[in-house]
Structures are given as structure tokens and as C-alpha cells.
Amino acid sequence: MSFLSPLFLAGAIAAAVPIVLHLLKRHTEQRIRFAAVALLKGAPVEHTSTRRLREFLLLALRVAALAMLAVAFARPFFGAGSAMSGGLSVVAVDTSLSMSAPGSVARTRQLFIDAVRQAPPGDDVAVVTFADRADVVVRPTANRNEALAAIANVAPGFGSTSYAAALGASAELFHGRKGTVVVVTDLQASGWDADRGASIPASVGVEVRDVVTDVARDAGRGQDNLAVTSLRADGDRVVATIHNAGSRPRDAHARLTVDGRTAGAATLNVGAHGAADAVFPGVRSAGVASVSVDDPGGIPGDNTRYAILGADAPATVLVVTTSGDLDKDAWYVRHALAAARGVSTTELATTSDDVLRRYGVVVLLSTHGLEPRARERLAAYVAGGGGLLVAAGPDLDAAVAADVLGAADRLDIVAGRESQPMFLAPADVRHPIFRAFGAEAASLGLVQFRRVARVTGRACQAIARFTSGEPAVLDCAAGSGRAIVFASDLNDRWNDFPVRASFVPFLDQAARYLSSHGRRGSEFLVGDVPPGVKPVPGVTTIDTGTGARRVIVNVDPRESAADRMSPDDFQSAITRLKADAVNAERTDAAGQESRRPLWQFLLGAMMLALVAEGLVAARSA
Amino acid sequence: MDYLDPAVVARLGTLELKARAVVEGFIAGLHRSPFKGFSVEFAEYRQYIAGDDLSTMDWKVYARSDRHFVKKFEEETNLQCQLLVDVSASMAYKSESFGARGMSKFEYAACLAASLGYLMHRQRDAVGFTAFSDRIVDTLPPSTRPGHLRNILVALDRLEVASRTDVAKPLHRIAETMTKRGMVILISDLLDDPDAVIRGLKHFQYRGCDVLVFQVLDPDELDFPFDRATRFEDLETGEEIMAVPGAVRDHYQRQMGALIDRYRRELGSAGIDYQLLNTGEPLEMALLSYLSTRSRTV
Numbered sequence: 001m002s003f004l005s006p007l008f009l010a011g012a013i014a015a016a017v018p019i020v021l022h023l024l025k026r027h028t029e030q031r032i033r034f035a036a037v038a039l040l041k042g043a044p045v046e047h048t049s050t051r052r053l054r055e056f057l058l059l060a061l062r063v064a065a066l067a068m069l070a071v072a073f074a075r076p077f078f079g080a081g082s083a084m085s086g087g088l089s090v091v092a093v094d095t096s097l098s099m100s101a102p103g104s105v106a107r108t109r110q111l112f113i114d115a116v117r118q119a120p121p122g123d124d125v126a127v128v129t130f131a132d133r134a135d136v137v138v139r140p141t142a143n144r145n146e147a148l149a150a151i152a153n154v155a156p157g158f159g160s161t162s163y164a165a166a167l168g169a170s171a172e173l174f175h176g177r178k179g180t181v182v183v184v185t186d187l188q189a190s191g192w193d194a195d196r197g198a199s200i201p202a203s204v205g206v207e208v209r210d211v212v213t214d215v216a217r218d219a220g221r222g223q224d225n226l227a228v229t230s231l232r233a234d235g236d237r238v239v240a241t242i243h244n245a246g247s248r249p250r251d252a253h254a255r256l257t258v259d260g261r262t263a264g265a266a267t268l269n270v271g272a273h274g275a276a277d278a279v280f281p282g283v284r285s286a287g288v289a290s291v292s293v294d295d296p297g298g299i300p301g302d303n304t305r306y307a308i309l310g311a312d313a314p315a316t317v318l319v320v321t322t323s324g325d326l327d328k329d330a331w332y333v334r335h336a337l338a339a340a341r342g343v344s345t346t347e348l349a350t351t352s353d354d355v356l357r358r359y360g361v362v363v364l365l366s367t368h369g370l371e372p373r374a375r376e377r378l379a380a381y382v383a384g385g386g387g388l389l390v391a392a393g394p395d396l397d398a399a400v401a402a403d404v405l406g407a408a409d410r411l412d413i414v415a416g417r418e419s420q421p422m423f424l425a426p427a428d429v430r431h432p433i434f435r436a437f438g439a440e441a442a443s444l445g446l447v448q449f450r451r452v453a454r455v456t457g458r459a460c461q462a463i464a465r466f467t468s469g470e471p472a473v474l475d476c477a478a479g480s481g482r483a484i485v486f487a488s489d490l491n492d493r494w495n496d497f498p499v500r501a502s503f504v505p506f507l508d509q510a511a512r513y514l515s516s517h518g519r520r521g522s523e524f525l526v527g528d529v530p531p532g533v534k535p536v537p538g539v540t541t542i543d544t545g546t547g548a549r550r551v552i553v554n555v556d557p558r559e560s561a562a563d564r565m566s567p568d569d570f571q572s573a574i575t576r577l578k579a580d581a582v583n584a585e586r587t588d589a590a591g592q593e594s595r596r597p598l599w600q601f602l603l604g605a606m607m608l609a610l611v612a613e614g615l616v617a618a619r620s621a
Numbered sequence: 622m623d624y625l626d627p628a629v630v631a632r633l634g635t636l637e638l639k640a641r642a643v644v645e646g647f648i649a650g651l652h653r654s655p656f657k658g659f660s661v662e663f664a665e666y667r668q669y670i671a672g673d674d675l676s677t678m679d680w681k682v683y684a685r686s687d688r689h690f691v692k693k694f695e696e697e698t699n700l701q702c703q704l705l706v707d708v709s710a711s712m713a714y715k716s717e718s719f720g721a722r723g724m725s726k727f728e729y730a731a732c733l734a735a736s737l738g739y740l741m742h743r744q745r746d747a748v749g750f751t752a753f754s755d756r757i758v759d760t761l762p763p764s765t766r767p768g769h770l771r772n773i774l775v776a777l778d779r780l781e782v783a784s785r786t787d788v789a790k791p792l793h794r795i796a797e798t799m800t801k802r803g804m805v806i807l808i809s810d811l812l813d814d815p816d817a818v819i820r821g822l823k824h825f826q827y828r829g830c831d832v833l834v835f836q837v838l839d840p841d842e843l844d845f846p847f848d849r850a851t852r853f854e855d856l857e858t859g860e861e862i863m864a865v866p867g868a869v870r871d872h873y874q875r876q877m878g879a880l881i882d883r884y885r886r887e888l889g890s891a892g893i894d895y896q897l898l899n900t901g902e903p904l905e906m907a908l909l910s911y912l913s914t915r916s917r918t919v
Contacts, residue, residue: 030851035711035726036812036842036877037855040862043872051863 004075004593011070018062022055054616061613065606072602077593088126088140088179089119090170091147093154094211096131097301097526097559098188100156101225104211108184111209112154115182116147126173131159132527132535132556134169158301158526158537160556161191164198164438167574171200175592180205186212189565190558192573199575206574208567225298226252227560228291228305229275238263238280240291240305244270245298245562252293254278258309259287273562283309288539288552302560306539306552308522317341317511318359320348322366322395329395330365332498333490336507337363349374353381360515361387364404365490366395379406383479387514389507392416392453393489405457405478411485414454416494421448422466424473431463431475433484433509443502451494455487484510522551529553666690700746701763701803704734705795706777709754709786710857711812716841716901726837729900730808731777733835733907737806738777740908742770747803749773751795752780755787760795763803785857788813792821802829806911811836811884819887832893833911836884840901845873 003009093112099105112127119125127138127150137150163183170181181200185191187210200206224246231240242252249271256264264280278291292304317340321329324344334340340363343351349371356362356377364378382388382405390401390411398413405411423445426434434441444464454470459478462471466487474485490507492498497506512528526535533540533553541550669678669689677691708727715725724732734750741748742765749763750773759776761769788809799805805825811818811834825832840846847866854861881897888895896910 030849032847032851032853033714033856034841034853035714035810035839035856036873037853037858037860037862038812039873039876039880040853040864040869042876043864043869 001076001078002589004077004589006074008073009070011073012067014070015063015066018059018066022059058613058616061609061616065609065613068602068606068609072599072606075593076598076602077589077596078598086177087120087123088174088177089115089123090126090128090173090179090181091115092128092130092134092166092170092181092183094131094161094166094183094185095129095154095156095159096161096188097156097158097555098161098186098299099211100301101186101299102297104186105156108211109151109154111184111211112151113148115184115209116144119144123179127153128166128169129153130162130166130169131157132162132165133159134162134165136169136173140173158535158555160525160527160559161185161188163191163570163573167198167200167206171204174201174204178203180207182207182209183570184209184211186210187564187567187570188559188561189563190561192565198573202576206571208570210567212564224250225302225560225562226250226270226293226295227299227302227557228254228293229302229557229560231289231291231305231307233283233307233309236282238283238289238291238307238309240278240280241275242268242270242278242293243275243557243560244272245560247272252276252278254291254293256280256283256289256291258283258289263289288550299560301537302555302557304537305554306537308550308552316360316515317363318343318356318361319363320345320365322368330491332492332503333363333365333507336504337511345369345374346371348377351377353377356381357384357386359386361389361511363389363391364396364401365391365393367397367400368395370400375400375404378404379478382406382481382483385480387481388483389510389514390483390485391490392455392485392487393491394493396453398453405476405483409457409459409476409478411460411476412456416451416453416488418451419468421450422452422468423448424464424466426464428463432513433463433473433506436509437502437505440502443500444506447495447497447500447502449488449495452488455485457485460485482514484514522549524551524553525556526553527556666692701749701801702741702746703749703751703763703795703799703803703805704737705792705805705807705809706730706734706750706752706780707754707786707788707807707809708752708758708780708783710782710784711786711810712837713782713856714839714842716839718840718846719901724900726810726839726900727782729898730835730837731780733808733837733898733904735774735777736904736908737911738770738773740911750776751791752776753791753795754783755785755790757791757794758783786813789817789821792818793824796821796824796828799825799828799830804831804833806833806835808835808837810838810842815880815883815887819884819891822888822893823891826891826893834884834888834893834895835898835907835910836881836895837898837900840899843877843899845870
């Protein structure tokens with residue numbers, strides 16, 4: 001048995017109180033040495049032995065009641081203690097796109113079987129599959145056959161690799177137990193890119209079973225793969241980037257289709273470990289384009305890529321500045337958000353709603369010249385599901401910006417003022433904008449703010465605050481869309497945020513969050529598809545609330561990269577923090593305790609003990 | 622000063638002094654009692670005064686001296702009396718309400734034995750003494766020698782309460798040693814098996830002795846006046862019983878009453894004199910009982 005709050009066990013000392021009282025009372029009882037005791041026999045008297053038994057029973061009931069009260073407050077639970085008795089082997093199998101290379105599937109399954117069978121005797125075994133996210137296929141079990149039966153799930157999909165997801169899901173299974181995570185993977189280097197490592201309890205070991213090394217050894221050669229890693233429209237041309245992951249140059253035969261009709265073909269030579277663009281000129285029609293390459297010996301899932309051409313193509317970010325010249329007004333934002341386009345405040349008033357809806361995110365940096373009509377348009381855009389990022393910098397007029405979310409969702413902005421240097425700290429690290437920072441969220445605290453605005457909103461929640469306690473970043477709901485309000489400047493005038501390493505990820509994550517929320521985007525990676533969209537490459541339609549819209553889903557181009565890491569590099573990216581282990585164990589303990597609230601039974605037993613004590617005491621009175 | 626009051630007697634120094642005070646006080650009271658002139662032994666002459674019984678006139682003295690004298694007599698027999706004093710642990714009980722005054726059952730019994738011895742010695746009866754618990758602790762054979770009373774008083778003074786009671790066993794043993802008819806006086810709380818006690822006493826009768834039994838009990842043992850929950854520890858066995866007196870008083874008093882009645886009834890039917898003595902009451906009743914028994918014996 002374990003305890004969630006063991007300090008309360010100190011309260012059991014109170015159980016000594018009735019013992020002390022019992023000992024004290026024992027000496028105060030009148031005692032008479034009497035000659036005719038024999039005549040008392042048979043009378044309704046209590047013999048000493050009976051009396052002592054009754055007293056000890058009373059004492060035991062009182063002590064038990066107090067002890068049970070203390071133990072109940074300590075929140076006992078079963079589970080962790082018993083679980084600690086045996087180890088656990090978690091077999092985490094990589095099912096990302098890169099694992100679909102020829103020969104890898106069979107080898108992966110063999111390594112999986114070996115890992116299950118080689119688990120230490122007495123250990124439980126669990127099975128986790130992972131790509132962008134991890135799924136626990138078989139929870140910890142002593143039944144090896146049950147674990148082996150999960151081989152049906154060991155099949156690659158189209159997702160990208162996330163080792164952090166794999167190790168995170170695996171770590172949650174340990175619940176304080178010791179054991180090992182066996183990772184069956186191709187050791188693709190990009191698996192750490194987005195996650196920047198993972199933490200795992202110090203008591204858990206990590207083993208790596210390298211699929212690629214075994215396949216290459218079996219095939220007697222390295223991995224060959226051609227992939228279409230990029231597809232974009234450039235005027236009336238369509239440009240596809242073909243990547244060769246092999247160690248020898250290859251001829252790539254690329255074909256372009258638009259809405260299912262062949263629109264062009266090209267053959268190009270791609271050097272070893274290199275990339276080349278396949279250009280398809282004269283493509284004027286709008287629609288869904290796809291470019292495919294023939295690659296029978298490589299990963300099949302990355303041979304085709306999709307893009308939306310013409311009016312359907314979204315320009316993801318629209319930045320509203322005074323002049324519309326981003327190099328002049330928003331240099332840092334422009335370079336942080338490569339897909340950003342600029343528009344002046346005056347032009348915004350004349351931009352149609354349809355055009356505005358093409359943008360996943362609108363970044364409002366200035367209100368100089370922003371007419372009421374433009375503000376209404378922005379409000380309608382947000383209400384219709386658009387994402388708006390507002391920077392309350394020097395170019396933002398508080399009174400003008402107040403109704404950019406609509407009159408009903410008024411923002412109260414007090415213009416920026418000089419202040420002592422202050423810093424920023426996330427108030428909700430689980431927010432999607434900060435979640436991606438992971439352990440690096442602390443880097444946001446390096447940004448020094450010299451001037452900040454005070455922003456409040458009825459439908460806004462502060463997700464980050466300045467060290468003064470004032471909101472720094474607010475997440476505001478408005479209709480079907482959302483707005484992020486940054487209470488300072490984004491152009492290196494009121495703070496040094498743009499020159500900090502956290503600036504680009506912050507804007508990137510904010511743009512992703514805002515664009516994905518209202519389903520404004522039309523291009524998704526397999527790992528980022530919104531609900532209702534299958535994580536499979538191709539074209540599909542989604543309901544935006546205002547009508548159906550075609551969207552495309554592509555595989556993550558990083559999955560086509562041949563960059564691999566060594567098992568040592570893999571291990572070095574893993575952080576083993578005891579504190580994390582302790583916290584995880586405590587969280588798990590709280591979960592176990594809440595599932596089986598023994599304290600309720602203990603309090604019930606305590607009440608019964610008190611009732612019994614009352615009955616016994618009444619008989620002794 | 623009432624020398625028959627236990628509270629007064631308890632404050633007197635030696636047992637001899639106590640005995641003398643009791644007996645003299647008792648005899649002084651007897652001048653108004655029907656026991657006047659019980660002795661047959663000549664004690665002294667006294668000048669005749671009007672109203673004296675002419676049968677006590679000594680005519681020979683009148684013939685020789687021409688004066689009228691009447692003869693004063695003391696009873697003189699060859700009575701042998703054995704005082705049996707129970708010194709078991711239960712005799713040590715003394716009511717807390719007495720405080721420094723009053724006597725324990727043992728002290729009361731010793732004082733009674735001394736008084737009886739003093740009285741007997743004064744009457745020229747042969748008096749002996751035996752102390753017993755579950756065995757014979759001390760014994761002096763009956764004698765009329767001048768210093769014998771002192772020996773008895775010294776022996777009584779030296780007595781201490783002993784261990785458990787087994788009245789029957791020493792009674793039988795003493796009865797076996799009795800060689801001459803006489804009187805046996807048992808002073809005990811009789812908190813023992815009544816059957817065994819009665820059998821032992823009947824043994825004396827079988828040996829031709831007259832038996833007088835004094836059951837000495839403390840007022841607490843008769844009235845059970847305790848009021849709060851009490852752990853009663855047996856003086857002899859150490860057995861403890863926890864009791865709420867209010868709840869057990871009736872039962873106890875019934876038991877005690879039944880025990881006393883049984884002694885009184887069975888001993889009476891066997892021709893054995895029985896007298897219940899309360900240590901809070903004067904010794905007068907005890908001495909009267911003795912004299913009553915003695916008058917029947919001689």
C-alpha cells in the first residue's frame with residue numbers, strides 16, 4: 001500500500017491520546033481490599049478479566065478510529081506498491097512513413113517479435129506504436145502472446161516520426177516501475193527535430209533496435225528513395241522538388257496532374273543525396289495538382305505530393321501594416337513568417353471578404369488609417385472562423401483596435417507606457433502555442449520588455465503574463481474564430497523579442513494555432529489534419545460552416561530525408577530527470593488513488609468503530 | 622468514659638489495659654443486672670446493712686465478733702475455656718469510615734479475647750488461647766496460674782494477621798487435642814465455607830465442649846455502604862472484582878444475610894451459641910453472651 005499524502009500519517013500520533021488517557025484513568029479507579037469479595041460473586045458485577053477485556057476493546061476501537069482517520073487523510077491506494085514488484089518492458093514500434101521502405105516492414109516485425117520474446121522473465125510487456133503520436137496497443141500484461149498478437153498493428157502509416165511522443169506514452173505506462181523501453185525504429189534524425197528531445201524516468205532504460213542497419217546489411221546496400229518533397233505554383237508554372245536519398249544519382253520521372261488530368265511530365269537527374277526541381281510550365285487552370293515520381297524501390301508514400309492551384313490556394317498569413325510594405329514596417333515578422341503577405345490598412349478596407357478568407361491568419365500591426373469598414377471586415381473575418389494576431393505596439397491605436405473582434409467582444413487596450421524592464425512567462429504551458437516549446441519555454445523569459453500595453457477582453461484568457469502580473473499574451477474567442485493579442489510590439493521597438501531565438505517559434509506556433517482553429521488552412525500534413533480529415537495523403541473536402549472546401553493532405557517531407565542518427569545520438573537526446581519521474585509517479589499515484597478511493601472506506605470503518613465504541617462504552621458506564 | 626465503646630477502647634494503650642477497662646466497666650454495669658452474685662467462691666466480708674440477704678449472713682463471725690457481716694462470693698468452677706482467635710488476612714479489614722478510631726476485625730477480636738480472658742481469669746476459670754488461620758499460629762493451654770493471663774495477653778499482643786482462612790482444619794485439630802470438657806469460644810469473621818465451619822464446631826460438641834461463636838464483622842461488610850465504581854480485591858486470594866456498588870448492594874446484602882442466618886440457624890439447632898458482633902458496637906453483648914453460656918455450662 002502507498003499513500004498520496006503520507007505526511008498525514010503523522011496524525012496517527014493522536015492515537016496515543018486514548019492510550020495515555022487509558023493509562024492515566026487506570027490509576028484513578030477506587031480500589032478497596034475487601035474481605036467478603038466471595039459474596040460478590042454471582043452478582044451482576046464485572047470481573048476484572050472481563051473489565052480489562054472491555055477496556056482493551058474500547059482502547060483498540062478508539063486507537064483504530066484515530067488511526068483510520070489519519071490513514072484516510074493520507075489517501076492510501078493499492079497499485080503502485082504491487083506494481084513496483086515487477087519490471088516492465090515496453091516495445092515501441094515506429095510506424096512512421098519512413099518505415100514503409102522495402103524490407104523494413106518484415107524486419108520491423110521480426111525485431112518486434114524478438115523484443116517481446118527477449119523481455120526479462122517476470123516482466124510485463126506493453127506495446128506502443130508511434131508516428132506523429134503514440135498509441136498504446138497493448139497495455140502492460142504478463143501474457144506474451146497477447147503482446148505478440150499486436151503485430152497486426154505493426155504496419156507503417158503516413159505520419160512523421162516523433163520520438164518524444166513514443167517515449168512520453170511509454171513512460172506513462174511505468175507508473176514508477178523499473179524497466180526498459182525497446183524502440184524499434186529506423187533512427188531517422190528528424191524524429192527529434194520538432195520535439196527537441198524527451199524525458200523519461202531515470203529508472204527506465206532505453207534500447208534501440210535499428211531496422212535500417214539490419215535491412216541494409218540484408219540487402220547489401222544503402223537505402224534508395226525518391227520523394228516529392230515540395231510542390232508550389234510559381235506564376236503559371238508548377239515547381240516540384242524531387243529529393244534523392246540514395247547514394248547514387250538517379251533519373252526521376254515526374255508527372256503532373258491537375259484535378260486528375262495529366263498536365264505534364266518531366267524527367268530529371270537527381271544527384272546522390274541531393275534534390276532537383278521539376279518545372280511544369282504553362283499550367284493556368286485552378287484546382288488540385290499532384291506530382292508523382294516512379295520509385296519502386298523506395299518509400300511509396302512520399303512519391304506523390306499535392307497542392308491547390310489558383311483561387312483555391314491560400315496565402316497563409318496577411319500582415320496589416322501602415323504602408324503594407326513588410327520590409328519597412330514588419331521586417332522581423334516577414335522573415336519569421338515566410339509565407340506572409342503585406343497589406344496596408346487602407347487597402348484592407350477594399351479587400352473583399354472572399355480574398356480575406358483565403359488567409360489562414362491576419363496579423364494586425366497597425367491601425368493607422370484603419371477605417372471602420374476595415375474593422376468590420378476584420379471582425380467578420382474572425383467571426384467566420386479566421387485567426388487574428390494583434391500586436392499592441394506603437395502603431396496600434398487603442399480606441400481603433402477595440403472593436404476589431406466586433407462590438408460584442410470589445411478589447412480594452414491601454415496604450416503602452418514606459419516601465420521597468422519586465423519579462424514574459426507562460427501562464428498556461430499547455431496552450432498549443434507554448435506546448436511546442438516544451439522545456440525551452442523558459443527561453444521566453446529572456447525577452448526584455450521596456451514598454452507594454454495593458455490589454456483585457458471579456459472573452460480573453462491570459463496565456464502568458466509579464467513579470468508585473470499584467471497579461472502579455474491573450475487568447476480571445478470571437479465567433480467561430482480566435483484572436484491572439486500580444487501586449488507589446490513585434491518589430492524591435494518596445495522589446496528585444498525579435499532578436500531572440502524564441503521569436504520565430506512563437507510566431508510560427510501562433511500562426512499554426514490561429515489558422516488551424518478555424519479550419520482556414522487548405523493544406524495539412526498528415527500529422528496536423530483537423531478532426532474529420534483522414535491522416536492519409538490526398539484530397540478531401542471539409543465543412544467550414546459556410547460550405548464545403550477542398551483541402552489537401554501531404555506527408556511530412558522530413559520523412560523522406562535519409563539523415564539518420566546513431567543509437568548514441570538517440571540516447572543523448574533523452575533526458576532522465578528524477579524530478580520528472582517523481583512527478584509522473586505522483587500523478588499516477590493520484591490517478592490510482594482517485595480510481596479506488598480507499599479513504600472513503602476508511603472513514604466508513606472509522607464511523608463503525610466509533611459506533612461500536614459508543615455501544616461498548618455505554619455498557620461499561 | 623464508656624470503656625465498652627470500641628472507639629474508646631481502641632485508644633487505650635496495651636491489650637491488658639483494654640481488657641481491664643472493658644471488664645471492669647462491664648462488671649460495674651452488672652450491679653444492675655441479673656448476673657449479680659453468680660460466683661460461688663468467697664471473695665470478702667462486708668458489714669451488714671439493712672436490706673442485705675440474710676442468707677448471706679456469716680453467723681460464725683457474728684458468734685465470734687458479735688458483728689454482722691455478710692459473705693461476698695465469686696463463682697468458682699473447674700471450667701476450662703479455650704479462646705480460638707481467627708488471624709486470617711480477612712480479619713484485617715477495617716472500615717475507612719473509622720479513620721484512626723475504631724478497630725479492625727482482628728483488633729476487635731483480640732480485644733474481645735483479652736477481655737474474656739481477663740474475665741475468666743478473674744473468675745478463676747482456666748483459660749487457654751489458640752490463634753489460627755489455615756493452621757494453628759500460636760496456642761497456650763488453659764491454666765489458672767497467676768501469670769497465665771499475662772502470657773495470653775502478651776501472645777495476643779504479638780499476633781499479626783496471617784494468610785488465608787481455613788477454619789475447619791484447625792478446628793478439627795484443636796478438637797482432637799481437647800482432653801477435658803470445657804468451653805470453646807471461637808472469634809472469627811466466619812467468611813469461609815459454612816459447612817466446613819459448622820462441621821468443625823460440631824466436632825467440639827462431640828468432644829463434650831460447650832461452644833460459643835462470635836462472628837465479628839465490620840459495618841462495611843454488613844451494610845456495603847460503597848457508592849462509586851470500585852475494584853474490590855480479596856484480602857486473602859487477591860481476586861479482583863470490578864463492581865458498581867449500587868448495582869450489587871442488594872445481592873451482597875442478601876448473600877451476607879443468608880450466611881449469617883445460616884450460621885445462626887444451624888449453630889442454634891446444634892446447641893451452639895452464636896453471636897454476631899459488629900466492630901462498630903460495644904463489646905458488652907459479647908461478654909453477656911459469654912456469661913449466659915457460662916451460666917448454662919457450670
